[in-house]
Structures are given as structure tokens and as C-alpha cells.
Amino acid sequence: xxxxxxxxxxxxxxxxxxxxxxxxxxxxxxxxxxxxxxxxxxxxxxxxxxxxxxxxxxxxxxxxxxxxxxxxxxxxxxxxxxxxxxxxxxxxxxxxxxxxxxxxxxxxxxxxxxxxxxxxxxxxxxxxxxxxxxxxxxxxxxxxxxxxxxxxxxxxxxxxxxxxxxxxxxxxxxxxxxxxxxxxxxxxxxxxxxxxxxxxxxxxxxxxxxxxxxxxxxxxxxxxxxxxxxxxxxxxxxxxxxxxxxxxxxxxxxxxxxxxxxxxxxxxxxxxxxxxxxxxxxxxxxxxxxxxxxxxxxxxxxxxxxxxxxxxxxxxxxxxxxxxxxxxxxxxxxxxxxxxxxxxxxxxxxxxxxxxxxxxxxxxxxxxxxxxxxxxxxxxxxxxxxxxxxxxxxxxxxxxxxxxxxxxxxxxx
Amino acid sequence: xxxxxxxxxxxxxxxxxxxxxxxxxxxxxxxxxxxxxxxxxxxxxxxxxxxxxxxxxxxxxxxxxxxxxxxxxxxxxxxxxxxxxxxxxxxxxxxxxxxxxxxxxxxxxxxxxxxxxxxxxxxxxxxxxxxxxxxxxxxxxxxxxxxxxxxxxxxxxxxxxxxxxxxxxxxxxxxxxxxxxxxxxxxxxxxxxxxxxxxxxxxxxxxxxxxxxxxxxxxxxxxxxxxxxxxxxxxxxxxxxxxxxxxxxx
Ligand code: SF4
Ligand code: SF4
Numbered sequence: 001x002x003x004x005x006x007x008x009x010x011x012x013x014x015x016x017x018x019x020x021x022x023x024x025x026x027x028x029x030x031x032x033x034x035x036x037x038x039x040x041x042x043x044x045x046x047x048x049x050x051x052x053x054x055x056x057x058x059x060x061x062x063x064x065x066x067x068x069x070x071x072x073x074x075x076x077x078x079x080x081x082x083x084x085x086x087x088x089x090x091x092x093x094x095x096x097x098x099x100x101x102x103x104x105x106x107x108x109x110x111x112x113x114x115x116x117x118x119x120x121x122x123x124x125x126x127x128x129x130x131x132x133x134x135x136x137x138x139x140x141x142x143x144x145x146x147x148x149x150x151x152x153x154x155x156x157x158x159x160x161x162x163x164x165x166x167x168x169x170x171x172x173x174x175x176x177x178x179x180x181x182x183x184x185x186x187x188x189x190x191x192x193x194x195x196x197x198x199x200x201x202x203x204x205x206x207x208x209x210x211x212x213x214x215x216x217x218x219x220x221x222x223x224x225x226x227x228x229x230x231x232x233x234x235x236x237x238x239x240x241x242x243x244x245x246x247x248x249x250x251x252x253x254x255x256x257x258x259x260x261x262x263x264x265x266x267x268x269x270x271x272x273x274x275x276x277x278x279x280x281x282x283x284x285x286x287x288x289x290x291x292x293x294x295x296x297x298x299x300x301x302x303x304x305x306x307x308x309x310x311x312x313x314x315x316x317x318x319x320x321x322x323x324x325x326x327x328x329x330x331x332x333x334x335x336x337x338x339x340x341x342x343x344x345x346x347x348x349x350x351x352x353x354x355x356x357x358x359x360x361x362x363x364x365x366x367x368x369x370x371x372x373x374x375x376x377x378x379x380x381x382x383x384x385x386x387x388x389x390x391x392x393x394x395x396x397x398x399x400x401x402x403x404x405x406x407x408x409x410x411x412x413x
Numbered sequence: 414x415x416x417x418x419x420x421x422x423x424x425x426x427x428x429x430x431x432x433x434x435x436x437x438x439x440x441x442x443x444x445x446x447x448x449x450x451x452x453x454x455x456x457x458x459x460x461x462x463x464x465x466x467x468x469x470x471x472x473x474x475x476x477x478x479x480x481x482x483x484x485x486x487x488x489x490x491x492x493x494x495x496x497x498x499x500x501x502x503x504x505x506x507x508x509x510x511x512x513x514x515x516x517x518x519x520x521x522x523x524x525x526x527x528x529x530x531x532x533x534x535x536x537x538x539x540x541x542x543x544x545x546x547x548x549x550x551x552x553x554x555x556x557x558x559x560x561x562x563x564x565x566x567x568x569x570x571x572x573x574x575x576x577x578x579x580x581x582x583x584x585x586x587x588x589x590x591x592x593x594x595x596x597x598x599x600x601x602x603x604x605x606x607x608x609x610x611x612x613x614x615x616x617x618x619x620x621x622x623x624x625x626x627x628x629x630x631x632x633x634x635x636x637x638x639x640x641x642x643x644x645x646x647x648x649x650x651x652x653x654x655x656x657x658x659x660x661x662x663x
Binding site for chain 2 (some may be wrong): 038040043110212
């Protein structure tokens, strides 16, 4: 990644994605939700799936910082700053994509003025903000020494940024460093319950709903926590490999990811087993859509084969090779959107009132016809590209990789 | 002179019931509806009456008539189940709203405050009866050609229907500032704006089978009170505990 060529290619891709995606963004701004293929019986579509995808990616930092600073597993310390930065980028993308999904984004201030205490979406908003604050502070304290030192050094790229973020501090003593680490540890300890509730609440948004065969149930929040850790952990592992931080670390992370993948698959199997065994038509119909519906290949080929079986093989039998572990993690990440789509859509794609499909025809009143349209894909591309660009620029101009060096010595500080 | 005709139209009685209810302390009123399935002939007039009353755009519908085929050939019959918002007394939709835009009022009507709704559509997925729709901003006249003359063409149609303001919740929509109800969750509101001026909901007056009975559930003299005593009474998905204020007669 230090390689300039890769950097340029990725920045180029991000810029191209932003330019192409602008068409969709403009359409959505001009025509509102009319520019989407959503309907009233499938009111949540691709953007909610992408939102959940980004949500998962944020869990990487959660996993790493908890392991490092709460449980003091020193080996993960070098990737603390990188993973905290990733969480900020992913959570920003998450907020942006869900903002596009709102019918009236201009009214978000109502969250503050008319808080709906009983609503899981309200609490999601609260905990999203809490996570942003925690990780922004955590990243800042992890980077501060490098920021202050970089501001003083001639030739630091984007030195003005370092100066700005140093807030006038010109010297950084060992005592400052120790104090910052105490703060990081404190923030990590706070992030443990906050993060668990954050991921759990996102699951609860779906879990509490009546008459929703796949979503409803106590398993969903747990599944959300595990899926978040899995996809977020996979991203962090992949980045550790790409940034050539430490191959031994990639190896250790590979074990963690394998464990999470097995737990996730077990929970998913439970969901299918219980769903089918209830014998309820609505449960079977939703599960049938996932496994045998028109997009069966998304489940079997993309998720089970490419996103689970191949990574499991690589993580189990080729785990000595950092290359193989990184490939497994890459597969998990890119196929994860399939997992999210299969969670969001099939439950809605079954009529909840018998006979509803035969009455009052309008294509926005169908459950079986939703497929994201071009605008929805373009907006998603735009947000992904924005995230990629922010990540690339951040990794180049902020000391997120260098700040991790020697970090292990300070974990016990 | 008796005040009741021996064979009077149920509408007349409901009209009297309504007048009596409106004279009460508003806090004592509990609006409700009973739909007699044996009287519904599946004409969908209530659906259209509602669409016209509330100037609903394409893809937005408050009251559908669900058609169910019962039995096996050759012993088959149709059953028609009109489904407005059921105005649940324990509504799952209001509890999920992050900004309190949808709520039950003191008369048991589940409302949407159009100017508060952020359009997250959580209430749509939370309603187990699929009674809510989202206004995606569709217009019948979108992409239609303009024709010369005043009677036909996009502009004429636009002025004739789509530009007409709807009076939902006693206000004029669409709202000029925020654009509501575009982008909002929308649903049946028991035609509160009509009730306010002593008129029955549009679905009730347009029901040619007189299958829809509306009124104050707490008024012992009312037709709805009588209907609520029927052994044929049931509610949709009773097991969910939503306690709809819209009942059905088998
Ligand atoms: S029928 Fe649906 S929209 Fe109406 S009150 Fe019940 S849950 Fe809410
Ligand atoms: S769509 Fe509107 S009324 Fe429904 S939950 Fe969201 S903000 Fe509330």
C-alpha cells in the first residue's frame, strides 16, 4: 500500500466511483425516493443492506481495541490506530447511506426535539453518535504523539494538518504519552458496553417486529454482534496484511476470524433449522426465498461457497500463509453484502396478509418485484467511493500506520 | 312521530350516532369500525372513495379490499376483507417511530404528523397488517404528454386531481414548505377531517353494501355498539395482541 502505484490506482477508482455515482445522487436529490425501486411492502432495500454492511465493518476496531486495551492482548496493538480510523470512515459511510434512505433528511433534528424513547431507531442514533465520539477521541489520543512530532518536523506531508490537529502543542513528553494511553484504555473500556449495545440495538431494530419471521426473535441481536465482529474483523485483518504491518498478526487474526465465521454459520444454521421446523407458512416462505428463490445463487454461490466455504478452507488448512488468510478475509468482506441483502429483503418479500398481492395493483405495492434500480446502485457506489477516498487520503496524510509502531510497549502503561 | 324509520338506511343511523358522539366530551369518544364481511360484495368502492377523498397518489392506498378464495373446487367462494388501518389500541407502529411522528390520539385514532415524519419507514415494516404506505412522490401525470386544449393532457389532469389539496388531519396538503406528505408514511386516519365537520368517513358513505359500520364504540345507543355485541365478531391477527379498533363480522 505504500506503493505509490496502488495508491494512485485506488484513489483513481474512488474518484471515478464518485463521478459515476453522482448521477444517482443527483437523481435522488432531485426526485427523492421516487428515484428508487422501493415500495411500501418492501420499504427497506439496498441502502439498508449497505448500511448494515458498513455497520459490520465498524466492528473491526471494536474487536481490536477491546482485545488490546481492555484484555491487553499486546500483539494487536500495532493496528489500534488503523482500526480506529477504519471505524470512523465506515461509520461515516453508514450515516451517509442511511441519510439517503430517509424521506425527509432535513428533519433529522427531530431526533433531538421529539425523541421517540421507545424506538430502536432513536437509540440507534444515540449509540451511533456515542461510537463516533468514542472512536474519534480514541484515534486522536492514539495519534497525538505522531501529530505533534510531525508538526515540528520539516517535510511532513500535509504538515498544516498536523499543526492544526496538534492544537498548538509543540512538545510531547513521555508523561503525555502515558496519559494518552490511559485515556485510550478508559475509552476502550467504555466502548465495550457501548459497542455491544450499539450492535445489539441495530439487531433489535429488526428483532422486535411482530409478524417478521426472519427478523423477529432473540437470536437477531446476537447474530448482529457476531456478524459485525466477523466482517469488521475480516476487514481489519485484510488491512493489516495490505499495510504490511505484521504477518504474524495476520496469522493470529486468522484464528479469530475462523472462530467467528464458525459461530456465525452455526447461528445462521440455527435460524434456518428453527424457521423450517416451526412449520409456519410465512417462516418457510421467507427462508425459501433465500435458499430457493430467484436469487438462490446469492445465498449458495456468493455467501455459502465464496463467502464461507472457501474462507473456511483457507483459514483452516492454509492459515500459515498470511496471503491465504488475507484472501479469505477479502472474500468474507466482499460477499458480506449478500448476507445483508439476504437478511433485509426476504423477510419483506412475503405478503404479510393473505390475498394482499391480488388487490390494488401498483408496482410499489408488490413484495416480489423489488430489485435495486440503477440509482440505488449508483448511490451505494458513491458512498463506497467516498469511503475509499477518505480512507486512502487518511492513510496517506495521517500517521495511522506509523502510530501503531511500538504501540505494544505502551499497552500496559 | 318516531325518529327511526322501520327500514332506514344504516347510514342515516350512523349519521345520528355521529352527531351524538360529537356532542360529547371529546375525551370520552372512542372511534371504531366494524366491517361486516357477509355484506361486502368486493366492489372496491371504499378503496376508491378513500383515494378520491384523500387525493392519494399512485402507490398510496389506505383501504384495500383483500380477496380471499375459500374452500376447494367445486365448493369455492370468495371472501372480501376490506383492510383500512385498524387503529390498534396497542399499536406496534407508533412505538417504533424515532421522532414521535405517529401516535394514538385520545380518541384512539392512530395519526401521522406529516410535518414531523422523517420518512424512515420503520412504521411500515412494523405494521403487521401492511396498512401503511409511503408516498414516494409518484404522480399519475408523470411522464404523460401534454395535449392541446383545456380538458385533456397533463396540465389539465394535474389541475383536476393532483393539484387539488387534500384535507387530511384538517389541514391543506401538500404542505408548501416541507413538501409533506411526499416522502412520508401515510395511512387511514378515519377521515378525521370529515368527522370534525359531522361527516362520516368516505369509505363508510361509499360502501354500497353498507358493510362498514362506524361510530363511537362507547355509545350504547349506537349501531357500532350493537354490532360489537355480535357473536360473529372477530379481529385480524388477534393473537398478536395489537387490539385493533377495527372489528369484523364473519
Ligand atoms: S393497523 Fe398497522 S398502521 Fe394501523 S394502528 Fe395497527 S399497526 Fe398501526
Ligand atoms: S416513517 Fe415517519 S411516522 Fe413512520 S416511523 Fe418513520 S418518522 Fe415515524
